[in-house]
Amino acid sequence: MHNDVILEVNELKTIFQTHSGRIAAVDNVSFKLQRNETLGIVGESGCGKSVTARSILKLVEFEGGSIESGRIDYWPTADEKIELALLDHRSKQMQNIRGAQISMIFQEPMASFNPVYSIGKQLAEIVIRHKRVSKREARDQVIELLSKVKIPNALHRFDDYPHEFSGGMRQRAMIVMAILCNPRILIADEPTTALDVTVEAQILDLIHSLKVENRMSTIIITHDMSVVGEMTDHVMVMYAGRVVEYADTEALFAKPLHPYTKALLQSIPMIGKGGELFSIEGSVPSLLHLPSGCYFAPRCPYASDRCKRTNPPEILIDGKHLVHCWLYAEDRA
DSSP states (O other), X not given: OOTTEEEEEEEEEEEEEETTEEEEEEEEEEEEEETTOXXXXXXXXXXXXXXXXXXXXTOGGGGTEEEEEEEEEEEEETTEEEEGGGSOTTSHHHHHHBTTTEEEEOSOGGGTSOTTSOHHHHHHHHHHXXXXXXXXXXXXXXXXXXXXXXXXXXXXXTTOOGGGSOHHHHHHHHHHHHHTXXXXXXXXXXXXXXXXXXXXXXXXXXXXXHHHHHTOEEEXXXXXXXXXXHHOSEEEEEETTEEEEEEEHHHHHHSOOSHHHHHHHHTSOOTTOOSSOOOOSSOOOOTTSOOSSOTTGGGXXXXXXXXXXXXXXXXXXXXXXXXXXXXXXXXXX
């Protein structure tokens, strides 16, 4: 059954205890990632996309969070399963998985590199730790990968410090950090934040080509629906910590169901569209003060009294398109 599934998240709930109260940053999230597939997780800032990814890698425990309930099952091979949610975040097994088997490209590469050590030295240490090779072999592997991601004059740039790299080059070095150990799953969390459009396209092309070449499964986290349309096989739309829609990319773009998904797609700038850019009125609610019922109801043009009172159920359309919305409740019946 799970031969083609490499990762399955089931009813995941991640919480943070803050001075102001308890918040559920990820609330009952479920999805599957197939081998060699790219899944897009999309939504506005504050929707729980990054916390979902950090929960998979057990990084939230380092940040004051915890996985309250749910399962995260990972299949390194077709007949071996590891329940990640049960592992201690500091355990040797989790450390061996994190970075080597499941790796992550973070939003801000400057925060991922130590400013007092050269880029090359930091990357080489990862190779030495996970692959048990000599310093010389690690250096050669890092230089080869820096060249592969098109960092010019990689041999000399090996000894440069993070502040000596441009934003685009730091992002490429961050990608090298993520793929050094040939991971089975690569998570890219807003990998083109703060980059200009030309560099953004280059970085996305690079991630895609590395995914194909290394036969990786990939999770792309973004708020940009145009990136989702180009890069992914399936899409999960999140809002205020919950999944509101889940479908294959082609079906979601051809026939979006949830009002939030429709609004996100309307927000994509298009040549020749003219007029003002569409924007969704209001903002994502504070996780400390969530509305009753459907969390999107205060911003939804179709919201009824039922939407504002009761959380919508999960409804399956056409056998594979999941949506959480009362608009489709009669269809389900």
